[in-house]
Amino acid sequence: MADEFLSQEEIDALLGGGESTKEEEKKDEIAPFDFSQVEHLKKGGVPGLELLFERWVKVYREEIRRLVPQVGMITKESVYITRFNNFMIKIPMPASYSIVSMKPFKDNFLFILDSRLVFVVISVMFGGPAQPFKIEGREFTKLETRIIDDLVRVTLTTFEKVWQDVYPVQLELRSIELNPALARIVSGNEKVIVVESTMDIDGYEAPFFFCFPQGMFMPIKELIFSESLFAEKDPVWENHLRKKLLKTEVRLSLEVARKQFTLREILEWKLGDSFVLDVSKGDLLKLYVEESPKFYAKLGKVRDKYAAKVVDFINGEGDGRGGKAAESGGEEPRGTGKGVGGSS
The missing domain is CATH 3.40.1550.10 (CheC-like)
Known part of the structure; x- marks a missing residue:
């Protein structure tokens, strides 16, 4: 009759229990997570x-x-x-x-x-x-x-x-x-x-x-990144803005010459010293608008004032048309004048 009964190990095996079964369970490996x-x-x-x-x-x-x-x-x-x-x-x-x-x-x-x-x-x-x-x-x-x-x-x-x-x-x-x-x-x-x-x-x-x-x-x-890329323009506001821009005053300055000196030479300057600028009548000079060089100009004179005649644009700006004289008051090497927006 003893042979008709199951042993404890056989019962555990049938029920899925037992230490041996637990030891055989494999743990899932943790895979790295790619945040990219x-x-x-x-x-x-x-x-x-x-x-x-x-x-x-x-x-x-x-x-x-x-x-x-x-x-x-x-x-x-x-x-x-x-x-x-x-x-x-x-x-x-x-x-x-x-x-x-x-x-x-x-x-x-x-x-x-x-x-x-x-x-x-x-x-x-x-x-x-x-x-x-x-x-x-x-x-x-x-x-x-x-x-x-x-x-x-x-x-x-x-x-x-x-x-x-x-x-x-x-x-x-x-x-x-x-x-x-x-x-x-x-x-x-x-x-x-x-x-x-x-x-x-x-x-x-x-x-x-x-x-x-x-x-x-x-x-x-x-x-x-805007939804108003092709938004309709307001002609009234555009005309108002154009008038404001054309009335904006900008500073013009003409660079007659540029030279380099050492600090020793500058310290040796005294009253009455003169400098040769090596500028001739036909030389092209740079005409600055605010701090940016915009035009090539020739130095001249209109009545009793020095003047600069615009002859070309710097860096291909504009279409290279000749322009009217931009007068500058006084006789300083870097004369300044007033201008408005628009063609020069």
């Missing part, structure tokens, strides 16, 4: 840039149809902030990465054409259907590269045109890369502003992207 992956995608936050792209797609749609008449609609899908690496790994290969400088901003931005868009454009341009080719990981051919170049230049031309209503910029295509490793405009962990758009070609929608460093637009953050 938190908030890797943030939509919105740049309303001014969104408004600018809304206006751009309308201009771009008309221009791109001259190159590809089959283009139906161009849509700005979304604007979001993410990390550069997280964005780049989502772009299927092959892809076209155009590195573009945007003066006066210091950073470059990327204009990215998805391979599906390139292949569909080529297909319809040669009478084929609006369907992408089989990619199979190959690189773009010379013909495809030529089409990419045409698409990029139309895009940048229209993009620069739209910016003129907001802030004067000059776009320059630095290079078109096919290797994403050569298109790193920022470090992988830095945040970028991504503008995702789609182009409809005979019913087939293909994506393309703009990628801007987040700090690129900090000098004009009041515009880019």
Whole structure:
């Protein structure tokens, strides 16, 4: 009869108890938490840039149809902030990465054409259907590269045109890369502003992207991060402001000569010493507005007063037109006068 009863060890095994069972339980390992992956995608936050792209797609749609008449609609899908690496790994290969400088901003931005868009454009341009080719990981051919170049230049031309209503910029295509490793405009962990758009070609929608460093637009953050980018101007206030500016008085000063002396020479100066300025009648002198050199001028005389005739602009400012004489009272080397805003 003793054989019919279970031992204590057998009972513990059946019930899942016992010290041996507890010892065999494995503790889950604690994995490190990567804080860099938190908030890797943030939509919105740049309303001014969104408004600018809304206006751009309308201009771009008309221009791109001259190159590809089959283009139906161009849509700005979304604007979001993410990390550069997280964005780049989502772009299927092959892809076209155009590195573009945007003066006066210091950073470059990327204009990215998805391979599906390139292949569909080529297909319809040669009478084929609006369907992408089989990619199979190959690189773009010379013909495809030529089409990419045409698409990029139309895009940048229209993009620069739209910016003129907001802030004067000059776009320059630095290079078109096919290797994403050569298109790193920022470090992988830095945040970028991504503008995702789609182009409809005979019913087939293909994506393309703009990628801007987040700090690129900090000098004009009041515009880019504002919802009043294209707000209607008040003509009454604008006219009032113009009148105020034109009545603003500024100080003009003419630099006749500039010389360097040592401290020993200055300490040896005495009453009656004279200095040769080496200035001739035809020399170009700098005319300052407040503390900034703005014009090249020639020294002259009008009746009993010294005068400076503006002959050109410094650093390409203005259009280089000749100007009227700016009179200065007295006979000091650095005469001053009064001027108002407007053409000189």
